[in-house]
Amino acid sequence: MKIITAQNIDFLKDGCVATVGFFDGVHRGHRFLIENLKAKAAASGLKSLVVTFAIHPRKVLQSDFQPLLLSSLHEKLEQLSSTGVDACVLLEFSPEMAQLTAQQFLKTVLFDRYQVRVLLVGHDHRFGRNRAEGFDDYVRYGEQMGMKVIQAERFYTAEFPHISSSDVRKALQEGDVQKAANILTYPYGFGGHVVNGFRVGRKIGFPTANIKPDEPDKLIPALGVYEVLVNIDSERHRGMMNIGHRPTLENGENISLEVHIFNFNRDIYNTRVKVSFVRRIRSEKKFNSVDELITQLETDKRNILEGK
Numbered sequence: 001m002k003i004i005t006a007q008n009i010d011f012l013k014d015g016c017v018a019t020v021g022f023f024d025g026v027h028r029g030h031r032f033l034i035e036n037l038k039a040k041a042a043a044s045g046l047k048s049l050v051v052t053f054a055i056h057p058r059k060v061l062q063s064d065f066q067p068l069l070l071s072s073l074h075e076k077l078e079q080l081s082s083t084g085v086d087a088c089v090l091l092e093f094s095p096e097m098a099q100l101t102a103q104q105f106l107k108t109v110l111f112d113r114y115q116v117r118v119l120l121v122g123h124d125h126r127f128g129r130n131r132a133e134g135f136d137d138y139v140r141y142g143e144q145m146g147m148k149v150i151q152a153e154r155f156y157t158a159e160f161p162h163i164s165s166s167d168v169r170k171a172l173q174e175g176d177v178q179k180a181a182n183i184l185t186y187p188y189g190f191g192g193h194v195v196n197g198f199r200v201g202r203k204i205g206f207p208t209a210n211i212k213p214d215e216p217d218k219l220i221p222a223l224g225v226y227e228v229l230v231n232i233d234s235e236r237h238r239g240m241m242n243i244g245h246r247p248t249l250e251n252g253e254n255i256s257l258e259v260h261i262f263n264f265n266r267d268i269y270n271t272r273v274k275v276s277f278v279r280r281i282r283s284e285k286k287f288n289s290v291d292e293l294i295t296q297l298e299t300d301k302r303n304i305l306e307g308k
Helices: 028-044 057-061 073-082 102-114 135-145 165-173 177-184 290-305
Strands: 002-004 016-020 047-053 087-091 116-121 148-151 189-195 209-213 224-232 235-244 256-261 272-282
Touching: 016 028, 016 102, 028 047, 028 116, 047 073, 047 102, 073 087, 102 116, 102 135, 116 135, 135 148, 165 177, 177 272, 209 272, 224 256, 235 272, 235 290, 256 272, 272 290
Parallel strands: 002 087, 016 047, 016 116, 047 087, 116 148
Antiparallel strands: 189 209, 189 272, 209 256, 224 235, 224 272, 235 256
Protein backbone atom coordinates (compact mmCIF):
# COMPACT_ATOMS: atom_id res chain seq x y z
CA MET A 1 0.00 0.00 0.00
CA LYS A 2 1.38 3.36 -1.06
CA ILE A 3 0.96 6.35 1.27
CA ILE A 4 0.11 9.27 -1.00
CA THR A 5 2.04 12.49 -0.41
CA ALA A 6 2.73 15.60 -2.47
CA GLN A 7 5.83 13.85 -3.82
CA ASN A 8 4.07 10.76 -5.22
CA ILE A 9 0.56 12.04 -5.96
CA ASP A 10 1.11 11.19 -9.65
CA PHE A 11 0.35 7.60 -8.60
CA LEU A 12 -3.33 8.65 -8.85
CA LYS A 13 -3.06 10.67 -12.08
CA ASP A 14 -5.18 8.20 -14.07
CA GLY A 15 -8.00 8.38 -11.52
CA CYS A 16 -9.06 6.20 -8.61
CA VAL A 17 -11.98 4.64 -6.77
CA ALA A 18 -12.02 5.87 -3.17
CA THR A 19 -13.77 5.55 0.15
CA VAL A 20 -13.52 7.91 3.13
CA GLY A 21 -13.59 7.23 6.86
CA PHE A 22 -11.62 7.15 10.10
CA PHE A 23 -11.37 3.32 10.02
CA ASP A 24 -10.51 2.92 13.69
CA GLY A 25 -9.53 -0.70 14.27
CA VAL A 26 -10.08 -1.71 10.60
CA HIS A 27 -12.72 -4.26 11.65
CA ARG A 28 -14.86 -6.71 9.64
CA GLY A 29 -17.20 -3.99 8.40
CA HIS A 30 -14.30 -1.85 7.20
CA ARG A 31 -12.75 -4.84 5.45
CA PHE A 32 -16.03 -5.64 3.69
CA LEU A 33 -16.18 -2.04 2.45
CA ILE A 34 -12.57 -2.17 1.24
CA GLU A 35 -13.14 -5.48 -0.56
CA ASN A 36 -16.01 -3.80 -2.43
CA LEU A 37 -13.74 -0.84 -3.14
CA LYS A 38 -11.03 -3.08 -4.62
CA ALA A 39 -13.58 -4.94 -6.77
CA LYS A 40 -15.01 -1.70 -8.20
CA ALA A 41 -11.51 -0.34 -8.82
CA ALA A 42 -10.48 -3.51 -10.66
CA ALA A 43 -13.67 -3.42 -12.77
CA SER A 44 -12.97 0.23 -13.66
CA GLY A 45 -9.26 -0.24 -14.34
CA LEU A 46 -8.46 2.35 -11.65
CA LYS A 47 -6.43 2.42 -8.43
CA SER A 48 -8.19 1.76 -5.09
CA LEU A 49 -7.75 4.49 -2.48
CA VAL A 50 -8.64 4.77 1.21
CA VAL A 51 -8.93 8.36 2.44
CA THR A 52 -8.56 8.59 6.20
CA PHE A 53 -7.27 10.91 8.95
CA ALA A 54 -4.08 10.95 10.98
CA ILE A 55 -5.88 12.36 14.04
CA HIS A 56 -9.48 11.81 15.09
CA PRO A 57 -11.44 14.80 13.67
CA ARG A 58 -13.28 15.41 16.94
CA LYS A 59 -9.97 15.74 18.79
CA VAL A 60 -9.00 18.59 16.47
CA LEU A 61 -12.25 20.40 17.19
CA GLN A 62 -12.46 19.48 20.90
CA SER A 63 -9.06 19.49 22.61
CA ASP A 64 -10.43 17.65 25.66
CA PHE A 65 -12.02 14.83 23.61
CA GLN A 66 -10.67 11.34 24.41
CA PRO A 67 -11.37 9.10 21.41
CA LEU A 68 -10.56 5.72 23.09
CA LEU A 69 -8.78 4.52 19.98
CA LEU A 70 -8.74 0.91 18.86
CA SER A 71 -5.61 1.50 16.78
CA SER A 72 -2.73 3.93 16.79
CA LEU A 73 -1.96 5.55 13.44
CA HIS A 74 0.85 3.05 12.85
CA GLU A 75 -1.42 0.11 13.68
CA LYS A 76 -4.21 1.45 11.48
CA LEU A 77 -1.86 1.78 8.51
CA GLU A 78 -0.57 -1.77 9.11
CA GLN A 79 -4.13 -3.14 9.10
CA LEU A 80 -5.16 -1.09 6.05
CA SER A 81 -2.08 -2.37 4.21
CA SER A 82 -3.12 -5.95 5.06
CA THR A 83 -6.35 -5.45 3.05
CA GLY A 84 -4.42 -5.15 -0.23
CA VAL A 85 -5.75 -1.67 -1.07
CA ASP A 86 -3.52 0.19 -3.55
CA ALA A 87 -3.09 3.47 -1.72
CA CYS A 88 -3.98 5.54 1.33
CA VAL A 89 -4.25 9.27 1.90
CA LEU A 90 -3.82 10.68 5.40
CA LEU A 91 -5.77 13.92 5.53
CA GLU A 92 -4.72 16.51 8.09
CA PHE A 93 -8.09 17.47 9.53
CA SER A 94 -8.32 21.12 10.57
CA PRO A 95 -10.96 23.66 11.63
CA GLU A 96 -10.81 24.96 8.06
CA MET A 97 -11.53 21.54 6.61
CA ALA A 98 -14.43 21.16 9.07
CA GLN A 99 -16.04 24.22 7.45
CA LEU A 100 -16.08 22.67 3.97
CA THR A 101 -19.51 21.67 2.75
CA ALA A 102 -19.94 18.18 1.34
CA GLN A 103 -19.90 19.64 -2.17
CA GLN A 104 -16.68 21.57 -1.49
CA PHE A 105 -15.01 18.51 0.02
CA LEU A 106 -15.98 16.35 -2.95
CA LYS A 107 -14.73 18.91 -5.47
CA THR A 108 -11.61 20.48 -3.96
CA VAL A 109 -10.24 17.54 -1.98
CA LEU A 110 -11.41 14.31 -3.61
CA PHE A 111 -12.01 15.21 -7.27
CA ASP A 112 -9.40 17.92 -7.92
CA ARG A 113 -6.59 16.91 -5.57
CA TYR A 114 -6.77 13.11 -5.56
CA GLN A 115 -8.46 12.41 -8.90
CA VAL A 116 -11.32 10.43 -7.34
CA ARG A 117 -13.64 9.37 -10.16
CA VAL A 118 -15.77 6.88 -8.21
CA LEU A 119 -16.61 7.34 -4.53
CA LEU A 120 -17.88 4.42 -2.45
CA VAL A 121 -19.73 5.78 0.60
CA GLY A 122 -20.31 3.66 3.68
CA HIS A 123 -24.00 2.88 4.20
CA ASP A 124 -24.28 5.21 7.22
CA HIS A 125 -21.38 7.60 6.56
CA ARG A 126 -21.84 11.36 6.32
CA PHE A 127 -19.32 14.13 5.74
CA GLY A 128 -19.15 17.85 5.13
CA ARG A 129 -19.89 20.79 7.44
CA ASN A 130 -22.07 19.63 10.34
CA ARG A 131 -22.74 16.45 8.30
CA ALA A 132 -25.85 18.29 7.18
CA GLU A 133 -26.32 16.54 3.82
CA GLY A 134 -26.93 12.93 2.86
CA PHE A 135 -26.24 10.36 0.17
CA ASP A 136 -28.69 11.77 -2.40
CA ASP A 137 -26.91 15.12 -2.16
CA TYR A 138 -23.52 13.46 -2.68
CA VAL A 139 -24.83 11.72 -5.81
CA ARG A 140 -26.12 15.02 -7.23
CA TYR A 141 -22.88 16.87 -6.53
CA GLY A 142 -20.88 14.02 -8.03
CA GLU A 143 -22.91 14.09 -11.24
CA GLN A 144 -22.22 17.82 -11.57
CA MET A 145 -18.44 17.29 -11.51
CA GLY A 146 -18.16 13.92 -13.24
CA MET A 147 -17.75 11.73 -10.17
CA LYS A 148 -19.84 8.59 -9.69
CA VAL A 149 -21.02 8.20 -6.08
CA ILE A 150 -22.12 4.73 -4.90
CA GLN A 151 -23.49 3.65 -1.53
CA ALA A 152 -22.03 0.48 -0.03
CA GLU A 153 -24.24 -2.29 1.29
CA ARG A 154 -24.56 -2.67 5.05
CA PHE A 155 -22.38 -5.48 6.34
CA TYR A 156 -23.69 -7.89 8.97
CA THR A 157 -23.50 -11.52 9.98
CA ALA A 158 -25.81 -13.87 11.88
CA GLU A 159 -23.53 -13.46 14.91
CA PHE A 160 -23.16 -9.70 14.56
CA PRO A 161 -26.26 -8.03 13.07
CA HIS A 162 -24.54 -4.68 13.61
CA ILE A 163 -20.81 -4.10 13.37
CA SER A 164 -19.04 -0.87 14.30
CA SER A 165 -15.99 0.41 16.14
CA SER A 166 -18.32 1.22 19.03
CA ASP A 167 -19.21 -2.48 19.31
CA VAL A 168 -15.51 -3.32 19.69
CA ARG A 169 -15.08 -0.63 22.34
CA LYS A 170 -18.07 -1.93 24.29
CA ALA A 171 -16.71 -5.50 24.21
CA LEU A 172 -13.30 -4.34 25.45
CA GLN A 173 -14.83 -2.19 28.19
CA GLU A 174 -16.62 -5.34 29.36
CA GLY A 175 -13.40 -7.36 29.23
CA ASP A 176 -14.63 -9.55 26.37
CA VAL A 177 -11.41 -9.51 24.34
CA GLN A 178 -12.45 -12.66 22.46
CA LYS A 179 -15.57 -10.96 21.10
CA ALA A 180 -13.48 -7.90 20.21
CA ALA A 181 -11.02 -10.10 18.31
CA ASN A 182 -13.90 -11.74 16.43
CA ILE A 183 -15.20 -8.37 15.24
CA LEU A 184 -11.71 -7.05 14.44
CA THR A 185 -10.51 -10.31 12.78
CA TYR A 186 -7.29 -10.16 14.86
CA PRO A 187 -6.37 -10.07 18.57
CA TYR A 188 -6.67 -6.66 20.20
CA GLY A 189 -3.46 -5.32 21.70
CA PHE A 190 -1.17 -2.37 22.16
CA GLY A 191 2.50 -1.50 21.93
CA GLY A 192 4.46 0.23 24.64
CA HIS A 193 7.70 0.51 26.54
CA VAL A 194 8.68 -1.24 29.75
CA VAL A 195 9.04 1.35 32.52
CA ASN A 196 10.05 1.31 36.16
CA GLY A 197 7.52 -0.24 38.52
CA PHE A 198 7.31 -1.06 42.19
CA ARG A 199 9.33 -4.30 41.82
CA VAL A 200 6.95 -6.06 44.22
CA GLY A 201 6.23 -8.86 41.73
CA ARG A 202 9.86 -9.99 41.77
CA LYS A 203 9.76 -10.33 45.56
CA ILE A 204 6.71 -12.64 45.45
CA GLY A 205 7.94 -14.83 42.61
CA PHE A 206 5.99 -13.15 39.81
CA PRO A 207 8.26 -10.52 38.22
CA THR A 208 6.30 -8.17 36.00
CA ALA A 209 7.06 -5.69 33.25
CA ASN A 210 5.15 -2.44 33.67
CA ILE A 211 3.99 -1.18 30.29
CA LYS A 212 3.45 2.43 29.26
CA PRO A 213 1.38 2.40 26.02
CA ASP A 214 2.79 4.25 23.01
CA GLU A 215 -0.62 5.73 22.19
CA PRO A 216 -2.10 7.60 25.19
CA ASP A 217 -5.57 7.62 23.62
CA LYS A 218 -5.63 3.85 23.13
CA LEU A 219 -8.49 2.03 24.83
CA ILE A 220 -7.38 -0.26 27.65
CA PRO A 221 -9.68 -3.24 28.34
CA ALA A 222 -11.64 -3.64 31.57
CA LEU A 223 -9.80 -4.22 34.83
CA GLY A 224 -8.82 -7.82 35.42
CA VAL A 225 -6.32 -10.56 34.67
CA TYR A 226 -5.81 -11.65 31.05
CA GLU A 227 -3.98 -14.33 29.15
CA VAL A 228 -1.72 -12.50 26.71
CA LEU A 229 0.94 -12.96 24.07
CA VAL A 230 3.97 -10.67 24.34
CA ASN A 231 6.13 -9.83 21.34
CA ILE A 232 9.69 -8.75 22.17
CA ASP A 233 11.77 -8.07 19.08
CA SER A 234 11.05 -11.12 16.89
CA GLU A 235 10.15 -13.41 19.79
CA ARG A 236 6.66 -14.24 21.06
CA HIS A 237 6.04 -15.31 24.65
CA ARG A 238 3.01 -16.39 26.65
CA GLY A 239 2.10 -14.50 29.78
CA MET A 240 -0.59 -12.95 31.93
CA MET A 241 -1.41 -9.30 32.40
CA ASN A 242 -3.06 -7.54 35.28
CA ILE A 243 -4.91 -4.33 34.49
CA GLY A 244 -5.95 -2.63 37.67
CA HIS A 245 -5.39 -0.69 40.86
CA ARG A 246 -3.35 -3.43 42.62
CA PRO A 247 -5.75 -3.24 45.61
CA THR A 248 -3.93 -5.86 47.68
CA LEU A 249 -0.78 -3.72 47.45
CA GLU A 250 -2.70 -0.45 48.03
CA ASN A 251 -1.77 1.24 44.78
CA GLY A 252 -4.44 3.92 45.15
CA GLU A 253 -6.36 5.05 42.07
CA ASN A 254 -3.47 4.55 39.65
CA ILE A 255 -4.08 2.00 36.89
CA SER A 256 -1.17 -0.39 36.34
CA LEU A 257 -0.51 -2.48 33.23
CA GLU A 258 1.71 -5.29 34.45
CA VAL A 259 2.62 -8.38 32.46
CA HIS A 260 4.24 -11.49 33.86
CA ILE A 261 6.00 -13.35 31.04
CA PHE A 262 6.21 -17.11 31.55
CA ASN A 263 9.68 -18.73 31.69
CA PHE A 264 11.42 -15.42 31.08
CA ASN A 265 14.11 -13.70 33.14
CA ARG A 266 15.77 -11.12 30.87
CA ASP A 267 16.02 -7.45 31.80
CA ILE A 268 13.77 -5.66 29.28
CA TYR A 269 13.57 -2.28 30.98
CA ASN A 270 13.01 0.48 28.36
CA THR A 271 12.38 -2.15 25.66
CA ARG A 272 9.38 -1.81 23.36
CA VAL A 273 6.94 -4.71 23.54
CA LYS A 274 3.60 -5.58 21.92
CA VAL A 275 0.88 -7.14 24.08
CA SER A 276 -2.00 -9.05 22.44
CA PHE A 277 -4.99 -10.18 24.49
CA VAL A 278 -6.14 -13.81 24.27
CA ARG A 279 -8.86 -14.02 26.96
CA ARG A 280 -9.89 -12.60 30.31
CA ILE A 281 -9.20 -14.99 33.19
CA ARG A 282 -10.93 -13.15 36.04
CA SER A 283 -11.87 -9.75 37.39
CA GLU A 284 -9.59 -7.82 39.72
CA LYS A 285 -10.11 -8.45 43.40
CA LYS A 286 -8.54 -7.57 46.74
CA PHE A 287 -7.01 -10.37 48.79
CA ASN A 288 -6.62 -10.45 52.55
CA SER A 289 -2.89 -11.04 52.35
CA VAL A 290 0.03 -11.22 49.97
CA ASP A 291 0.08 -15.00 50.49
CA GLU A 292 -3.51 -15.21 49.20
CA LEU A 293 -2.48 -13.11 46.19
CA ILE A 294 0.45 -15.46 45.47
CA THR A 295 -1.85 -18.49 45.62
CA GLN A 296 -4.28 -16.86 43.19
CA LEU A 297 -1.48 -15.89 40.79
CA GLU A 298 -0.24 -19.49 40.79
CA THR A 299 -3.78 -20.64 39.99
CA ASP A 300 -4.12 -18.03 37.21
CA LYS A 301 -0.87 -19.15 35.62
CA ARG A 302 -1.81 -22.84 35.84
CA ASN A 303 -5.23 -22.17 34.33
CA ILE A 304 -3.64 -20.35 31.39
CA LEU A 305 -1.03 -23.02 30.74
CA GLU A 306 -3.65 -25.78 30.98
CA GLY A 307 -6.18 -23.88 28.86
CA LYS A 308 -8.80 -23.74 31.61
